[in-house]
Amino acid sequence: TWGSSATRGLFFVFEGLDRSGKSTQSKKLEEYLSKAGRSVKWMCFPNRKTPIGTAIDLYLRRQLELPDEAVHRLFSANRWEMAKSIVEDLRAGTTIICDRYAFSGVAYSAAKGLDFSWCQAPDRGLPCPDGIFFLHIDEKVGAARSNFGDERYENAEMQAKVRAQFKDPRLRANVHWKDVNGARDMEVIHAEIRSAVEVIRQEDQENRQRAIPR
Ligand code: NYM
Ligand code: MG
Helix, strand or coil, rough: CCCCCCCCCHHHHHCCCCCCCHHHHHHHHHHHHHHHHHEEEECCCCCCCHHHHHHHHHHCCCCCCHHHHHHHHHHHHHHHHHHHHHHHHHEEEEEEEEECCCCHHHHHHCCCCCCCHHHHHHHHCCCCCCCEEEEEEEEEHHHHHHCCHHHHCCCHHHHHHHHHHHHHHHHHHHCEEEEEECCCHHHHHHHHHHHHHHHHHHHHHHHHHCCCCC
């Protein structure tokens, strides 16, 4: 638990394929919440600036070869590098908005053929998001948007495999997962996410009030 502080921050994660609009939407939510006067921090995974993130960045840019199992563990370790600061920020009342998290970790590695539950194991115990917004784009929209760069995984074949893994119900079990149709106008998407955030915030406050003994 996060303790009983009435000002705990909320933790929101954006997930989806490459080019699904996660960065745009996560930054729009950050802007909206900070304009509303909330303390908010945006972050992304991989965090390429940490020691482990440096290796991940080299791997993604094809300047480093690593076994699939090893790089999977690095992606997870990269989240563990940030876990303590995430918890501290949430406790201090800062809301965190995160572009990709453990769900990408599992979907991309399982798409390469690694066992799904083996992929889930190293992330167990990480701070759990209060809401996950999965930006769904169908194959056709994805193909139209895909001016892919030359990073690893940025090709139609891999994206199709990742898309299939993101559908696995084991990813959504025990978390507040919201599918968002990412093929629409970005302001329409943003409005839908904003109202989902307010619902989650209200639920959180009600739950916390119930938990306080009178
Ligand atoms: N990726 C991201 C993984 O394979 N595992 C992970 O745990 C995470 C967080 O990194 N193609 C992949 C998905 C992306 C790539 O991320 C770089 P981005 O958000 O495209 O910069
Ligand atoms: Mg990308």
